[in-house]
Amino acid sequence: MAVTINDVARVANVAPSTVSRVIANNPNISIETKERVQKIIKEMNYHQNVIASFLANRSTKIIGLVVQGVTEKAFGHPFMPEIIRGITSMAHKFGYRILISSAEDIKEEKELISSLSSDGIAEGLILTTSRIQDPSIEQLMKQKFPFVLIGRPSDSEQINWVDNDNFSVTYELTKHFIGQGHRKIAFLGVSSEIIVTLDRYEGYKKALEDSGIELEPNLVVRGKFLDNSGYDMMKNLMDRGVDLTGVIACDDYIALGAIKLLTEYGIRIPEDIAIAGFNNTVLAEHSIPALTSVEIKASVLGASAFELLYHAIHDQRGDFGHTIIPAEIIQRASSIREF
Amino acid sequence: MAVTINDVARVANVAPSTVSRVIANNPNISIETKERVQKIIKEMNYHQNVIASFLANRSTKIIGLVVQGVTEKAFGHPFMPEIIRGITSMAHKFGYRILISSAEDIKEEKELISSLSSDGIAEGLILTTSRIQDPSIEQLMKQKFPFVLIGRPSDSEQINWVDNDNFSVTYELTKHFIGQGHRKIAFLGVSSEIIVTLDRYEGYKKALEDSGIELEPNLVVRGKFLDNSGYDMMKNLMDRGVDLTGVIACDDYIALGAIKLLTEYGIRIPEDIAIAGFNNTVLAEHSIPALTSVEIKASVLGASAFELLYHAIHDQRGDFGHTIIPAEIIQRASSIREF
């Protein structure tokens, strides 16, 4: 039904191989036949069957992207589309396309990764979920299938990954609070499974330490990173009468929830309590007061992930790349007293 | 390098075709050979090369999804991931995967669609951009390539599409305002190219008409649907001294911008001016006051789009499906005086 290279060859009175060479822009083909064949290709409305050429070439120019699904709601988090955008735009430059799949739970994710890494479609994988001790990752390493993580894994040497400098930016952010006279600064949203939050927590701890402020355990609130639970976390702190003047939340959603609670309690921001979040979502600038946040440059993370993956696929050297994207504190009214 | 069907056949002492039948779960194969072959497949860690089977089968079980890129920022809009999620989860049930591509501008989008529709990878396409008079759409129709639009097109008969009942939900929303005594209701964000906004505008107009309220042209503000320009739109209205007590914005972002301006001007919401948005983004519930919005059920839109596409690919009948997903008004403090 669809017109093939053979149809074109017949009409053009050449061998199929010649048509193939014209398509591939092979240099040693006479300009006349080239033009003639090209004309006929146009006329016959021929389009290359990429699947067939994949098989012959053993190259698909497709990479797989695995994101989390419904359950964790991460797909709905504003930074995910940004990451995807970064990946696709960089991939496009290299002539690559993205096969996107989402997994609802760990089990599904494991199956997904297992098939994506062996069914011959994807040449490499980008994973957006970096948990502590992920079995899928070990599997990929064993298979020597090229992959890149967005988010530093716990055992980080023999793996390609991109991440922000979570430790140092949180250090800076904490210093920003301390510099304004805050001593009692809460830290919301540490989760022992999610490495980003642990890195941020370390930065927070170190900044306190360097400023001679003792870490107060009851200022540190555990909780799911992407949960909408900032309201409850903050309520819990306030209702327990914990003394504090500053709040650093591991995510804007958490910070926004906290702001909502504080507003309801008639507490002024930033006069009574200063607050900051992470990920610089649109929520941050729209918040009242506007929320200080950390711009993680999600699209740059995505683009860098693709670059690492590209090298992993094409360079035989077998070394591993780690790219650190500097995050940036965006100061807004919520954390600046003189605003 | 990778183990093939022939390797397995050799070890199992059967023909490659037998191995193929075992993999395909072909019924007429003896249980003994089946089990023996399956065992060897496991042992040798054989994985089917899907690309080869694509070629032999003439079926890829992949559909393409085209979204807008950087320029229009739509990819960053919270409903886009929701749509993608709906598509992927439904596709997963049918064993399909999604190849996602983003286009930065109309030209790129045209090229993208042209290659996706003819390179043999995707069996069908879902498009998220429905503009007035899209040349790509005409092209696809001419090629008879299966595709579905998310968002009703202007010439809607011979095309598969899914959409909300934008007219009637906006009618209801406007009635909700009128029911609370509002007569001067502004409408923000009509754009002549974007059909959704036109449909919503019609619903607004009809509700006014049915209530005997005359349409005031200077209460209707044009503007890009996804722009962050609600602040400016509202400022313009206020500075011109336009008399109003209600605002319906075609998108939450626009509504949020308007709220920000109103808050700065010391205008109380909803006491002085009531306001509502569309798309029920997380922003809406986090807003202060919480923003009345319209839940468009983006993931259901996505899922339905896949279902239509699946039929378009597999049913030969050549008829066209139109699915309308009822949107739902979520009443919150911003539009309810007695709250």
Place this chain on the structure above:
DNA sequence: CTGAAAGCGCTTACAG
């Protein structure tokens, strides 16, 4: 129930 053979549509040494 199983095998030999042709075919899916392309690519690429090899020979001339």
Place this chain on the structure above:
DNA sequence: CTGAAAGCGCTTACAG
């Protein structure tokens, strides 16, 4: 500069 042939890894009538 061009063609004939083998091959990429699978599938599927056809024959037995």
